[in-house]
Amino acid sequence: MSRILNITNGDHAVDVMRAAHIEGDFLPWRDVLHEGPVPDLPLPALAEVRAEYIASMGWAYYPEVINSFRTRDFQLQRLSYYKQINLWFEGDLYDQLQLVQILNWLHHYQQKLPKVTLAFAPGYLSEYSAAELHQLQANSVPLMPQMLISANQVWQAFTGGKPELLVDCLTSDLSSLPQLHDALKRLLQEFPSQSTGLNLTQTTILQLVQQQSLDCKTAFSGYQQQEAYRFMTDLVFMARVKQLAQYGLITPADVDWSTELSLTTLGHDVLAGQQHLSKLVKFDFWLGGAHFNHEKWWQWHEQDQCLHICSA
Numbered sequence: 591m592s593r594i595l596n597i598t599n600g601d602h603a604v605d606v607m608r609a610a611h612i613e614g615d616f617l618p619w620r621d622v623l624h625e626g627p628v629p630d631l632p633l634p635a636l637a638e639v640r641a642e643y644i645a646s647m648g649w650a651y652y653p654e655v656i657n658s659f660r661t662r663d664f665q666l667q668r669l670s671y672y673k674q675i676n677l678w679f680e681g682d683l684y685d686q687l688q689l690v691q692i693l694n695w696l697h698h699y700q701q702k703l704p705k706v707t708l709a710f711a712p713g714y715l716s717e718y719s720a721a722e723l724h725q726l727q728a729n730s731v732p733l734m735p736q737m738l739i740s741a742n743q744v745w746q747a748f749t750g751g752k753p754e755l756l757v758d759c760l761t762s763d764l765s766s767l768p769q770l771h772d773a774l775k776r777l778l779q780e781f782p783s784q785s786t787g788l789n790l791t792q793t794t795i796l797q798l799v800q801q802q803s804l805d806c807k808t809a810f811s812g813y814q815q816q817e818a819y820r821f822m823t824d825l826v827f828m829a830r831v832k833q834l835a836q837y838g839l840i841t842p843a844d845v846d847w848s849t850e851l852s853l854t855t856l857g858h859d860v861l862a863g864q865q866h867l868s869k870l871v872k873f874d875f876w877l878g879g880a881h882f883n884h885e886k887w888w889q890w891h892e893q894d895q896c897l898h899i900c901s902a
Contacts (some may be wrong), residue, residue, distance in 0.1 A: 592613050592614045592615070593614075593671065593672050593673045593674070594613055594614030594615065594672060594673065594674045594676065594677060595614055595615050595617060595665070595669075595672045595674070595675050596612060596614050596615065596616050596617065596675070596676045596677070596680040597616075597617045597619065597620065597675065597677050597678070597692060598616070598617075598618060598677075598679065598715060598717065598743075599618065599619055599620075599651065599669070599678075599679060599680065599685045599688055600618045600619065600620050601620070602715075602716035603618070603678065603715040603716050604616045604618050605716075606715065606716055606718060606723065606724060606819060607678070607715075608613070608726035609720065610718075610719075610720035610723045610724065611720070611729050612723060612724075612727065613690060614674075614676065615665075615672075617662060617665050617666075617787060618662075619662070619688045619691075619692070620658060620659075620662070620668075620683065621643070621644075621688065621691075622820070622826060623682060623684075623687040623688060623691065624683050624687055624777065624780065624877075625638055625643075625647075625826055625829075626640070626643035626644070626647070626875075626876050627640075627643055627876035627878075627881070628640070628749050628876070628878045628879060629746065629748075629749055629751070629878055629879045630746065630750050630751070631818070633663050633695060634660075636655065637659035637660065637662075637663060638656065639661065641654075641655040641656040641659055645819050647748065647825075647829060649825050651814060658715065663827075664668070664835075666695065669699065669701070669703075669704065670701055670702075670704070672705075673704050673705065674705045674707070675703075675704055675705070675706045675707070675774065676702055676707050676708075676709065676727070676730065676882070677689065677692065677693075677706065677708045677709065678708075678709045678711065678715060678726075679708070679709070679710070679711065679769075680711045680713070680714055680715060680769075680819075681710070681711070681712065681769030681772065681773060681819055682726075682776075682819040682820060682821035683773045683776045683777055683819070683820070683821040684735060684821040684822075685711075685773075685818040686767075686769060686770050686773035686774070687748070687769070687771075687773070687777070689741070690741045690744050690770070691745060691747050691799065691831050693738055693741030693742070693745075693767075694738075694741050694742050694745035694746075695704065696733075696738060697738040697739075697741065698742075703733070705728045705732070706729055706732070706733035706821075707730040707731065707732055707733065708727070708731055708732075708733060708737070709726045709727055710768060710769055711726060712729075721759070722786055734766055736758050737766045737767055737871060739769075740762070740763075740764050740766055740767055740770065741807075743759055743762065744756070744759045744764075744770065744774065747759050748777075748878040748879065749778070749878055749879040750879050751879040751880055751881075752879075752880075753781070753877065753878060753879075753880045753888055753897060754896075754897045754899065756774060756778060756897070757778070757895065757896055757897055758844070759774060760774050760775060760778065760895070770816075772819070773819075776790075776818075776821070778890050778897065779796060779890060779892070780877060781877065781888050781889065781890035781897060782867065782868060782873075782882075782887065782888070782889050782890065783889065783890055783891075783892065784889045784890065784891045784892075784898065785863050785890075786860055786861065786863050786866060787866045787867025787868040787869075788860065788867055789890075791813070791822065791830055792830065792833075792834060792839075793861070794813055794816050795830065795831060795834060795840075796834065796839060796840070796857055796860075796861045797861065798812045798813065798816075798855060799840055799851045799852065799853050799857075800853050800857075800858070801894040803814075803850050803851060803852045804850065804851060805846045805847065805848055805849060805850050805851065806827075806828065806831055806845060806846065806847045806848070806849055806851065807848070809831070810824055810827050810828075813827065813850040816838075828845070828847070828886065831845055831851070834857075837867065837870070837871050838854055838857075838870075839853070839854055839856055839860060839861075839879065840852065840853055840854060840857055841854055856870070868887065868889075868900065872884040873887050884902055885901060885902050886899065886900070886901050886902075887899075887900050
């Protein structure tokens with residue numbers, strides 16, 4: 591029996607790896623860490639928080655999610671059983687946050703690590719052929735101490751409730767994890783912008799709807815084309831659209847995939863920077879360990895590449 595563990599982003603990647611006869615066991619990470627609370631907690635406690643959030647969004651049932659996370663965490667505790675751990679991750683925000691979380695966990699692992707390799711996929715693993723997967727595996731690199739140090743720095747900044755530290759990470763040497771810098775920049779663009787209060791995803795959606803009325807399915811396709819590296823699932827996208835409708839920036843209020851979207855007058859004003867979203871709604875959401883509320887939130891300044899703390 592092989593004593594190799596392959597850890598990757600989700601079930602689709604696992605399916606293509608199995609079909610390509612990649613050797614070993616498989617562990618899909620699954621968590622969508624760029625959405626909802628990700629506080630600085632030990633993995634078991636964090637799993638509870640994440641499962642509660644995912645269930646509250648209606649993306650899966652709580653027992654299903656928590657059982658999946660507990661199975662995942664149990665397999666991690668058996669790390670000493672394996673002779674080799676292969677990490678397979680893409681360069682998008684979804685994958686890079688998962689990779690950083692895993693490397694942070696390995697950074698604090700109390701036992702001797704088995705051999706660990708990293709396969710940095712330049713594309714999307716679920717679209718790889720068998721030959722491309724085997725070539726990617728052949729090009730994998732061994733885990734280096736600097737990778738663990740960089741991942742720990744980013745994970746602490748992401749989960750610690752002081753997201754301004756992410757900017758310090760952005761200007762630090764992340765070259766040992768070559769896809770992390772761009773993903774981190776994309777993460778910072780998910781903070782409300784200084785000019786409008788919209789994050790980049792919200793801005794892109796409103797710009798698409800401003801150009802022409804279109805249904806949610808078409809909007810999702812258009813949004814995906816705008817991303818340099820796609821990372822958002824359809825379920826998360828729909829949640830973003832519903833939030834914009836709740837804010838009164840698009841109509842109608844009740845949205846499904848066939849709904850034709852239109853920009854409201856308020857939506858036009860916010861997109862043009864004539865009104866600021868933070869003055870119109872009371873923020874109440876999480877990004878990593880940072881809780882945005884009506885008393886305290888953060889704004890991203892694209893031109894200055896910095897975060898500013900705001901208060902009521």
